[in-house]
Amino acid sequence: MLKTIIYREFLANIITLRFLLGLLICIGLVGANAYVLTRSYEDRLQSYQLAVQAHTDEIRDIEAYSDLSIRHRPKADKKPRLTSILNEGVEGLLGNTVEVSYNLVPVKAQEHGSDNPYLAVFRRIDLTLVFQIVISLLALLFAYDTIAGARENGTLPLTLSNSVPRAVLLLGEYLGGMLSLVLPLTVSLLVGLLVMLFSPYVEISTSDWARIGLFCLVSLIYVSVFFMLGMLFSSRARRAATALMLAMFFWVVLVLVWPNASAFAVSKLMPLKSDADLSIEGLFALFAREGWERASSHHRLADLWINQYGREVDDFKKKRDVDTSFGGMMFSFPGGETLIGEFRGPPEKLPLYHEFMKFREELRIDYADKEGRMWQEYLTQNPIRQAKLARNTARISPAAAYASATEILAETDLDSHSRFLQQAGKYRNELIQYLRDQNAFGSAAWYDREAGKKINTQGIPLFSDRPEPLLSSIGRATFDVLILILLNVAFFLLTYLSFLRYDVR
Amino acid sequence: MLWHITKREIYDHFTSLRFALTVGLIVLLMVLNGLIFVGSDYEKRLSDYSQNVAWVADRVKASCENLNELATQGPIGFYKCPSPLAFCANDQEDSLPIRVQAQGGMGTMSWRTGEVERSYSYKNPWRLGYVQDIYQKNSMVRAFTALDWSFIIGVAMSFVAILFTFDAISGERERGTLKLMLSNSVPRGILLWGKFLGAFIAVAVPLLMGMILSLLISTLSGVVSLDADNWARIGLMVVISFIYISLFIGLGLAVSSRARHSSTSLLVLLLIWVVFVVLVPNTLGSVVSTLRRVPSQREFQQQKDTTMDALGRDMDYLFKYGSPTQPNPDIRAIQLMADYVTTRLEAETRLDDEHLDAQFAQVQLARQILRAASPATIYNYAMESLAGTGFERHRQFVEAVRRYRGQFIDFIKSADRSDPESHHIYYLKEGLSEKPVSAGNVPRFVEPTGVARAFENTLTDLSLLVLFSLIFFLTGYVAFLRCDIR
Numbered sequence: 001m002l003k004t005i006i007y008r009e010f011l012a013n014i015i016t017l018r019f020l021l022g023l024l025i026c027i028g029l030v031g032a033n034a035y036v037l038t039r040s041y042e043d044r045l046q047s048y049q050l051a052v053q054a055h056t057d058e059i060r061d062i063e064a065y066s067d068l069s070i071r072h073r074p075k076a077d078k079k080p081r082l083t084s085i086l087n088e089g090v091e092g093l094l095g096n097t098v099e100v101s102y103n104l105v106p107v108k109a110q111e112h113g114s115d116n117p118y119l120a121v122f123r124r125i126d127l128t129l130v131f132q133i134v135i136s137l138l139a140l141l142f143a144y145d146t147i148a149g150a151r152e153n154g155t156l157p158l159t160l161s162n163s164v165p166r167a168v169l170l171l172g173e174y175l176g177g178m179l180s181l182v183l184p185l186t187v188s189l190l191v192g193l194l195v196m197l198f199s200p201y202v203e204i205s206t207s208d209w210a211r212i213g214l215f216c217l218v219s220l221i222y223v224s225v226f227f228m229l230g231m232l233f234s235s236r237a238r239r240a241a242t243a244l245m246l247a248m249f250f251w252v253v254l255v256l257v258w259p260n261a262s263a264f265a266v267s268k269l270m271p272l273k274s275d276a277d278l279s280i281e282g283l284f285a286l287f288a289r290e291g292w293e294r295a296s297s298h299h300r301l302a303d304l305w306i307n308q309y310g311r312e313v314d315d316f317k318k319k320r321d322v323d324t325s326f327g328g329m330m331f332s333f334p335g336g337e338t339l340i341g342e343f344r345g346p347p348e349k350l351p352l353y354h355e356f357m358k359f360r361e362e363l364r365i366d367y368a369d370k371e372g373r374m375w376q377e378y379l380t381q382n383p384i385r386q387a388k389l390a391r392n393t394a395r396i397s398p399a400a401a402y403a404s405a406t407e408i409l410a411e412t413d414l415d416s417h418s419r420f421l422q423q424a425g426k427y428r429n430e431l432i433q434y435l436r437d438q439n440a441f442g443s444a445a446w447y448d449r450e451a452g453k454k455i456n457t458q459g460i461p462l463f464s465d466r467p468e469p470l471l472s473s474i475g476r477a478t479f480d481v482l483i484l485i486l487l488n489v490a491f492f493l494l495t496y497l498s499f500l501r502y503d504v505r
Numbered sequence: 506m507l508w509h510i511t512k513r514e515i516y517d518h519f520t521s522l523r524f525a526l527t528v529g530l531i532v533l534l535m536v537l538n539g540l541i542f543v544g545s546d547y548e549k550r551l552s553d554y555s556q557n558v559a560w561v562a563d564r565v566k567a568s569c570e571n572l573n574e575l576a577t578q579g580p581i582g583f584y585k586c587p588s589p590l591a592f593c594a595n596d597q598e599d600s601l602p603i604r605v606q607a608q609g610g611m612g613t614m615s616w617r618t619g620e621v622e623r624s625y626s627y628k629n630p631w632r633l634g635y636v637q638d639i640y641q642k643n644s645m646v647r648a649f650t651a652l653d654w655s656f657i658i659g660v661a662m663s664f665v666a667i668l669f670t671f672d673a674i675s676g677e678r679e680r681g682t683l684k685l686m687l688s689n690s691v692p693r694g695i696l697l698w699g700k701f702l703g704a705f706i707a708v709a710v711p712l713l714m715g716m717i718l719s720l721l722i723s724t725l726s727g728v729v730s731l732d733a734d735n736w737a738r739i740g741l742m743v744v745i746s747f748i749y750i751s752l753f754i755g756l757g758l759a760v761s762s763r764a765r766h767s768s769t770s771l772l773v774l775l776l777i778w779v780v781f782v783v784l785v786p787n788t789l790g791s792v793v794s795t796l797r798r799v800p801s802q803r804e805f806q807q808q809k810d811t812t813m814d815a816l817g818r819d820m821d822y823l824f825k826y827g828s829p830t831q832p833n834p835d836i837r838a839i840q841l842m843a844d845y846v847t848t849r850l851e852a853e854t855r856l857d858d859e860h861l862d863a864q865f866a867q868v869q870l871a872r873q874i875l876r877a878a879s880p881a882t883i884y885n886y887a888m889e890s891l892a893g894t895g896f897e898r899h900r901q902f903v904e905a906v907r908r909y910r911g912q913f914i915d916f917i918k919s920a921d922r923s924d925p926e927s928h929h930i931y932y933l934k935e936g937l938s939e940k941p942v943s944a945g946n947v948p949r950f951v952e953p954t955g956v957a958r959a960f961e962n963t964l965t966d967l968s969l970l971v972l973f974s975l976i977f978f979l980t981g982y983v984a985f986l987r988c989d990i991r
Contacts, residue, residue, distance in 0.1 A: 017769055017772065018768070018772045021772060021773070021776055022776075025776055025779075025780070029780075029784065032788070033788060036788070036791070036792050039795075040791075040795075089647070090644075090645065090647070093644045093645075093648075094644060094645065116799050116864045116867055116868070117600075117637050117864075118601075118864050118865065118867075118868045118896065119791075119867070119868065119871075122787075122791050122871060123648050123650075123786075123787045123791075124648070124787070124791045125784065125787045125788040125791070129784075129787070130784070133779060133783055133784070134779060134784075137775060137779060141771075141772060141775070145768075241672075241767075242522055244771070245522050245523045245526060245668065246522075246526070248664075248668055249526045249530060252530070252661060252664055253530070256660060256661070256783070257534065257652075257661065259649065260649040260650045260651070260652060260656070261534075261537060261652045263646055263647065263649035264541065264649055264650075264651050264652045265537070265541050265652070266646070267599075267643060267646055268541050268542075268544065268545035268546070269541060269544045269545065271546050271549075272643060281638075288608075289560070382643075383643045383644075383645045383646075384645060386643050386645070386646060387643060387645035387646045387647075390646045390647075391647075403647075407647075414645055
């Protein structure tokens with residue numbers, strides 16, 4: 001009996017206009033967006049490859065290790081994810097290149113490539129947004145007349161006069177409806193994939209395939225939530241039109257209003273503490289208004305480097321009677337001067353000089369760690385905290401939970417970005433270890449640029465972006481998927497209870 | 506007869522479930538809108554703005570002791586006043602910079618040859634810097650639509666308008682009452698008009714209620730004080746919102762009269778709505794912006810560096826006649842240095858201005874195309890202009906700053922001309938007068954705002970909306986004239 005009901009529901013849905021229109025719209029939207037997004041991905045990939053090449057050449061061309069301190073800092077580049085077509089996430093918003101050096105902990109990334117900042121006025125669209133909005137609407141349009149409509153056109157009492165348990169009928173309607181919704185979902189996704197595969201630059205790895213498959217699965221669970229919701233309304237209403245009205249209003253609130261309103265409310269009501277006492281721009285502003293004295297003591301980073309670090313270096317200089325007028329200096333903020341030219345003093349002073357250099361650079365590493373911790377603390381307690389609060393309040397809506405889950409699966413969420421920065425931090429440790437192994441800080445290799453004495457740059461480690469293992473992504477996305485599954489179960493139970501007491505005449 | 510039909514429609518709507526749901530929805534949204542605005546940092550932004558403007562004014566006054574000081578330091582910076590109507594159209598306001606910088610810099614040039622040493626401590630003359638000084642935007646929060654009037658009315662109310670009219674004609678036909686009505690001597694036009702008015706009032710009344718609620722919350726909380734100019738803007742916003750709503754009512758009636766079943770009509774309307782109100786404004790934006798390429802920051806910086814290097818001169822040439830700061834400077838030294846500095850200043854200014862203009866042009870092209878693609882964007886842009894927020898306002902702010910730049914320079918030159926002791930060599934500190942200037946004479950930067958100007962800006966959008974409304978309504982009329990009512 002169940003199979004008959006499923007088959008009937010499925011057929012009845014397929015021949016309707018709403019199915020045809022829904023299918024066409026989905027295919028059209030997904031196809032068009034996949035095309036645009038693939039082109040954008042190609043651009044980003046090309047930009048990434050150029051950047052990696054340029055950065056590698058930059059490192060291989062340095063002449064002395066001191067070049068790594070300011071002028072030719074190694075860069076860590078984040079590879080653009082193919083799955084960003086599914087959900088753009090924070091890709092393109094938070095930067096994809098970060099400078100890393102022994103004297104700089106990576107905490108904030110920059111964007112390489114074309115960047116008209118005024119383009120931020122346009123929002124970007126991805127497949128998740130299309131499904132989030134269109135598929136859920138379709139699901140409600142398929143579901144609102146399952147029970148109430150059947151009652152209105154008189155087929156409900158006829159069906160139930162057979163020995164069909166109400167639960168079986170419900171299940172049959174659900175499965176039949178879902179089957180007919182699976183078609184637009186999967187066909188449009190296939191069309192999107194075809195469009196993606198057309199591009200010569202796109203290579204879909206196995207992990208990407210797995211992620212796309214999971215995206216499909218999560219989208220199905222999401223569609224099911226709204227289909228169940230539609231059935232719930234249908235089982236509470238006497239007339240299909242009432243069910244429809246309720247469904248429509250709930251849809252607007254759940255999909256359009258709640259995710260936006262909660263993010264908006266959080267961003268407006270939870271003020272961000274300014275980073276003026278940590279950032280360079282803040283330092284300049286403070287300097288412009290209040291002069292150097294106040295600026296260098298009130299600005300936490302300026303204070304850290306100029307007062308604290310500077311004092312330790314001066315102490316060493318006085319204690320060991322080091323005269324630093326022998327080399328070419330370069331002032332740099334943060335951290336004071338760096339010796340980059342040749343040593344022009346008396347030969348017997350050379351060992352002391354080297355010792356001073358080593359002390360200073362090793363101290364710089366410690367202070368850079370301190371700076372990194374300050375920034376990390378600020379970021380965690382301010383923008384990251386606000387972003388997480390916004391995400392958590394939005395999750396009440398299944399649309400936001402779905403978007404969050406697909407963001408994690410597409411590896412474009414905030415935590416993925418943090419992971420990239422952590423990887424860059426590990427690379428920094430590799431770099432420091434290498435420099436220590438080469439005794440870069442305490443030898444002439446630090447500053448000597450004569451042709452015969454150039455350093456071997458082939459050994460300097462380079463950054464490579466390792467994607468997140470699939471299982472780890474799945475683990476992180478579990479919470480959101482659970483929300484969706486729970487909603488499914490809850491709506492089904494409510495529908496069942498409603499339907500048990502439903503007057504079918 | 507028209508009044509009868511309208512009255513009946515109104516009663517019908519007011520007692521329906523959809524009306525109750527609409528009232529609930531709009532009250533919820535407008536109250537949220539008001540509360541969020543009250544709880545936001547608008548007051549802090551306003552006080553920051555006043556402080557900044559006062560600080561700039563103080564610095565200008567302090568440098569009035571000496572004309573050349575004023576000339577080379579310049580007006581420091583220009584700030585954009587936060588709009589009190591931000592709760593009406595806040596959408597991208599937070600991504601736009603709040604100021605334009607107007608500062609110079611300083612440095613020292615020195616040169617030595619044999620025994621002779623020359624040095625010149627110079628101050629770079631001020632120029633405009635288009636900084637991305639954004640007020641605390643957190644780019645980690647995923648992009649969202651602000652819950653402002655523009656969203657509530659543009660998205661939610663248009664949706665409601667569709668829900669009220671999708672079964673206006675087709676529902677009556679299904680119930681059999683359409684032929685009953687038309688069997689009386691009721692012209693079809695009057696019937697359609699009556700339906701239109703009924704639906705319009707049913708949507709406009711809760712909308713008006715909601716707007717009043719939101720305004721009450723904002724004004725009674727004391728966070729904003731709205732003057733006559735603001736009220737005029739709000740009045741215009743109400744008018745535009747009503748026109749926008751009637752556009753969708755017209756559309757709903759048109760589709761309803763062509764469809765055989767109400768469900769078909771609803772489906773078609775919903776899909777049109779989803780595509781044109783929700784999706785198109787978002788997709789097309791990023792597509793269209795790829796049509797015209799603008800050099801990236803890094804490329805632009807490289808181009809700028811190349812050009813500026815080409816304008817460089819070596820120290821031998823510059824210090825040919827000595828330094829401008831030596832005790833009795835040779836006037837030719839001053840002239841030489843001034844030429845050098847001014848050429849570089851003009852080149853840099855031109856490059857910066859052109860780059861910004863290119864960026865603006867890219868955005869404007871995208872906006873123009875979007876305007877043609879969806880009435881929702883037309884409505885959005887109109888609301889932005891009236892509320893004094895958004896990209897267009899920012900662009901006009903930058904233009905006003907540039908005009909002021911010209912005014913300020915003219916003022917400096919004319920003040921300098923009135924001093925007989927000055928060398929009148931522009932733009933070097935040593936070449937200008939050293940007399941003090943009265944702070945009251947310095948022209949003040951005032952951003953030209955005012956509801957008349959805002960209305961001018963919205964005129965195109967307003968007429969487009971009216972045009973679309975008329976087209977939809979006429980389509981509906983013609984469709985209804987020809988439809989089979991049995």
